[in-house]
Amino acid sequence: MRLVHVVAGVIRDARGRILLARRTEGRDLAGLWEFPGGKIEPGETAEHALARELREELGIEANVGGLLIDVQMPYPDKQLRLDVYEIRSYAGTPSGMEGQALAWAPPHKLADYPMPPADAPAVALLMREPA
Numbered sequence: 200m201r202l203v204h205v206v207a208g209v210i211r212d213a214r215g216r217i218l219l220a221r222r223t224e225g226r227d228l229a230g231l232w233e234f235p236g237g238k239i240e241p242g243e244t245a246e247h248a249l250a251r252e253l254r255e256e257l258g259i260e261a262n263v264g265g266l267l268i269d270v271q272m273p274y275p276d277k278q279l280r281l282d283v284y285e286i287r288s289y290a291g292t293p294s295g296m297e298g299q300a301l302a303w304a305p306p307h308k309l310a311d312y313p314m315p316p317a318d319a320p321a322v323a324l325l326m327r328e329p330a
């Protein structure tokens with residue numbers, strides 16, 4: 200099965216809330232919430248790919264920080280590798296450049312947002328942070 204390598208970012212606002220984007224109709228896992236990001240293209244580093252995706256999807260210039268967690272999970276059509284990075288800082292105001300809904304979720308409320316199965320370990324880590 201093909202291996203798909205995806206990078207996603209934990210973007211926080213001044214109050215510590217985390218940005219989620221809702222997958223639009225017509226894609227796999229439509230309607231679920233996810234950390235903004237996307238696939239690494241050939242020849243790209245993970246950091247470069249994530250900065251590019253956040254520019255395209257949210258219109259921000261992100262400073263990509265450390266890796267929070269990497270997860271591998273079989274999906275029906277692929278083997279997914281999801282690397283979730285902390286976003287250290289960013290310039291601009293995130294907006295849904297591709298028509299996707301955005302939400303700022305307090306870490307302790309992340310469980311209220313249905314997310315893809317590969318996100319569960321990252322969500323568990325983030326929910327353990329002190330409020």
Ligand SMILES: Nc1nc2c([nH]c(=O)n2[C@@H]2O[C@H](COP(=O)(O)OP(=O)(O)OP(=O)(O)O)[C@@H](O)[C@H]2O)c(=O)[nH]1
Nearest residue numbers: 205207226227228233234235236237238281315317318
């Ligand atoms: N950005 C992002 N993708 C995630 C997360 N969790 C997760 O399982 N994914 C999966 O990683 C893949 C991301 O690919 P993508 O957003 O670039 O691609 P896509 O589905 O729009 O395009 P495609 O139709 O070409 O597969 C999707 O299969 C998505 O379901 C997450 O938290 N953030």
